[in-house]
Amino acid sequence: MDSVKSVLRRMGQARTVLRGLEPGGSFENLPSSALSAAFSPLRQPPPSFPMRRSPDANGFELGTSKNLSSRLDEFGVPFPEELLEKPPLIKPTWSVSEYGELHGEHRVDDYPRFYFFGDSLTDRAFKEDEKGFGWLLRKQYEGKVEIVNRGFSGYNSKWLHDAFQDFIIDVAEKRGPPAPLLITIWLGYEDAHLPPLAVHVPLKEFEQHLRRYVRAILDHPGMKDTRIVLITPPPTNVKQPQEPPIPFPGSTEIQRNMVLRTRAHRTWLSKRKYAEKVVEIGEEFEDKTLRVAVIDLWYSVTRWACSEEINGVSTGFDELDEIDTLPGCGLPKAKVFREEIFSDSIHLGKKAHEILASELLDLIRGRWPEISPESLPLQEQAPSDQERMFGVIADTIAGMKEIH
Structure with missing residues (x-):
């Protein structure tokens, strides 16, 4: 039962993070607890910097960006690209x-x-x-x-x-x-x-x-x-x-x-x-x-x-x-x-x-x-x-x- 509750709680936190990434939301303003609980840091090797040495009409292209947006966590929730x-x-x-x-x-x-x-x-x-x-x-x-x-x-x-x-x-x-x-x-x-x-x-x-x-x-x-x-x-x-509607001592x-x-x-x-x-x-x-x-x-x-x-x-x-x-x-x-x-x-x-x-x-x-x-x-x-x-x-x- 505890594991089920943990899963549900983490899924809710993940949705909170994703809602914050929608237009008008701010990733930096999200509570750190929601971030740390909802996502595990991805520790990938440093990205390579592949290059095509012959310039084309558009200039040098430094390889291509891998499409990692399809990667999901164990609950089927996509990771924000900012974390990849x-x-x-x-x-x-x-x-x-x-x-x-x-x-x-x-x-x-x-x-x-x-x-x-x-x-x-x-x-x-x-x-x-x-x-x-x-x-x-x-x-x-x-x-x-x-x-x-x-x-x-x-x-x-x-x-x-x-x-x-x-x-x-x-x-x-x-x-x-x-x-x-x-x-x-x-x-x-x-x-x-x-x-x-x-x-x-x-x-x-x-x-x-x-x-x-x-x-x-x-x-x-x-x-x-x-x-x-x-x-x-x-x-x-x-x-x-935001200021509280009715200020009180210590607010x-x-x-x-x-x-x-x-x-x-x-x-x-x-x-x-x-x-x-x-x-x-x-x-x-x-x-x-x-x-x-x-x-x-x-x-x-x-x-x-x-x-x-x-x-x-x-x-x-x-x-x-x-x-x-x-x-x-x-x-x-x-x-x-x-x-x-x-x-x-x-x-x-x-x-x-x-x-x-x-x-x-x-x-x-x-x-x-x-x-x-x-x-x-x-x-x-x-x-x-x-x-x-x-x-x-x-x-x-x-x-x-x-x-x-």
């Missing part, structure tokens, strides 16, 4: 130089480059409609530097080593001089998710992966002048608990204790710990070399939200941190980030990207003025966006003629 270790299907954006290499014309191997390397935050940062920081930097360096999007959605620091080797190190070696002028590394947002999510990487292991990326660049004989900027993951945006403290146990708040804390670790690593390398710097985006966007005036009153980061009411933490009396910072609970808004772009440009101008937009000359050999577009159209027409 599977590499996403990735088609990195072709850059100006790679376009030229692909078509055998307009070769621009000596065109100066920045690489922006990271997870989905970097990938989305190049969207014009979101005014991402990658798009903003491209506007600043237009005609002077080719800024290459190397963001891989859904990947954590552990899964990205092959992509880093293939799309940054190997490409730089193939091109030869000049070495990349700058490489940004923006990781930790996926890693900081709590288990049993498969993208979770323990903090100590995350530190090892991040150090390995930095050392690979610093120790590479062909990248002796390449600068590195580490960027911390941003915070999350946890909603405040705020009860709400606070409940929020402290939620998965959402613990995820917020985790993002902060990973951000602090990135700062720690960055400052350690800063003390050893002038080639490394760090941007604390977690602190910057939180500080900006703290400084907003509400009803004519402005409060500071330290003041709110002391009383545990920093924006986005979800505790009672803590405000949420506005849409300018988070377009939803996960994706960064335009103001957050603006803050990051501004901090990166200020860092470059102050630490490495020789690669600032004002210091670099215009490049004439690179095809414009219009030329690239017409080149694609011409190639498509030519291919159609060959078929007929």
Whole structure:
């Protein structure tokens, strides 16, 4: 009888989890007890990073994503895809130089480059409609530097080593001089998710992966002048608990204790710990070399939200941190980030990207003025966006003629 009750209870918890994953639900807001009871963590080997070496019309395709959504637990309930270790299907954006290499014309191997390397935050940062920081930097360096999007959605620091080797190190070696002028590394947002999510990487292991990326660049004989900027993951945006219809003595403290146990708040804390670790690593390398710097985006966007005036009153980061009411933490009396910072609970808004772009440009101008937009000359050999577009159209027409 006890085993039957246990089965029924777990099935009910599983349904609760699945309902939370429906549109309008939030996986991060589900009680941790329901998650741990309803699902057993899947411990699969790290995903491989198979590659097709010959580029096709769409660019490099990194294998295919296995359809694991059909996997069921012992009760016939499908596991959410968020819990499955599977590499996403990735088609990195072709850059100006790679376009030229692909078509055998307009070769621009000596065109100066920045690489922006990271997870989905970097990938989305190049969207014009979101005014991402990658798009903003491209506007600043237009005609002077080719800024290459190397963001891989859904990947954590552990899964990205092959992509880093293939799309940054190997490409730089193939091109030869000049070495990349700058490489940004923006990781930790996926890693900081709590288990049993498969993208979770323990903090100590995350530190090892991040150090390995930095050392690979610093120790590479062909990248002796390449600068590195580490960027911390941003915070999350946890909603405040609803006030009780009729407040009673101790109600705020009860709400606070409940929020402290939620998965959402613990995820917020985790993002902060990973951000602090990135700062720690960055400052350690800063003390050893002038080639490394760090941007604390977690602190910057939180500080900006703290400084907003509400009803004519402005409060500071330290003041709110002391009383545990920093924006986005979800505790009672803590405000949420506005849409300018988070377009939803996960994706960064335009103001957050603006803050990051501004901090990166200020860092470059102050630490490495020789690669600032004002210091670099215009490049004439690179095809414009219009030329690239017409080149694609011409190639498509030519291919159609060959078929007929």
